[in-house]
Amino acid sequence: MCTVGGPMADIKMKKLKTKKYRCLDCDNEFKGIGRRVVCPSCQSDNVEEV
Ligand SMILES: [Zn+2]
Structure with a gap:
């Protein structure tokens, strides 16, 4: 009864996979x-994954 909701809303709030870069x-x-x-900071695309 109370578990009916919009699953789409929750998925949207999920963390996208972020990676650390330097x-x-x-x-x-x-x-x-x-x-x-x-x-x-400097708009460079000269970055590497950490
Ligand atoms: Zn930079």
């Missing part, structure tokens, strides 16, 4: 999502 230009560490990750 910028090779400014040594900034950050989390990125997706294939094209750029450094939030």
Whole structure:
């Protein structure tokens, strides 16, 4: 009775898989999502996965 809900809403709130990256230009560490990750600090795409 009370377990009926919108499953779509919950799935949307789920964490996307984030990965940690380090910028090779400014040594900034950050989390990125997706294939094209750029450094939030210097906008460089010269990053590596940590
Ligand atoms: Zn950077």
